[in-house]
Amino acid sequence: MGLKGKLTAQVEMKAGGDLFHELFRHKPQQIPHISPTTIQGCDLHEGEWGNVGSVYFWKYTHDGKQQVAKDVIETIDDEKRSITFKVVEGDLMKLYKAFKGSFHVETHGGIDLVTWTLEYEKLNDDVEEPLSLLSFCIKLAKDIEAHHLKAA
Template sequence: MGLIGKLVAAIEFKAGGDLFHELFRHRPQHISATSPEKVQGCDLHEGEFGHVGTIISWRYTHDGKDRVAKQLIQTIDEEKKLIEFKMLEGDLMEQYKAFLITIHIETKDDIDLVTWTLEYEMLNEDVEHPISLLAFFIDLTKDIETHHVGKP
């Protein structure tokens, strides 16, 4: 079994891709207001929200456990509405040698899709692929949508 993996999910987002991109780029500290059961906070460590090179840390609940993640904003592409978060420290780094989370907004036929891509290298073959983390991001996307457009 290989130690390197990539998981991708694209979810329709009815509240508008621009809103989603702006939230993660410029106001990630507000995400806890849209999904407080999943995200408890996002703190600025170094730099400025919305800029490459910025270091942020997240407090979140995944699989029923309180977790933390310290990330570097590695890439921002406004044209593609793309942000890459490189994992530096935190609970995930106990199981993964490298972990990159990319959020990309695509518009097809007037439908905005939020695409989450998880690229990772496991420390050993006993580590599971982060499928439950991808499900977490799908549910987080739905929570943000519901917060902005209401219940379907």
């Protein structure tokens, strides 16, 4: 298999895709309160919340292990309700030469769908495809949805 790859998953968002995009765009620091078993912290290291070029530091639990990631917001498109994060430091960089995570929200037949995309370049052929990280993203989306449906 090649060292570069791309994984995609799509999740229906009954709570509304706008809500999902706005949370990541303007209030990511609230995500640990919404999904505490998944994300334990989101701190702003540089820039301003929700701006391209801003640097976030995440504390999260993946596969039962406490992990960290420092990422830069690479792109934001409010019309497409999309954000791309480029990981620049942290546990993922022990396995990947490059790693980006992005999502966008689209509406089909009145149903909002959140599409997660992970793009990566593994350090070597021994590194597994990040399927469990894609599952992590799906769980996070479902936690956000459940939180907002409960609050409504």
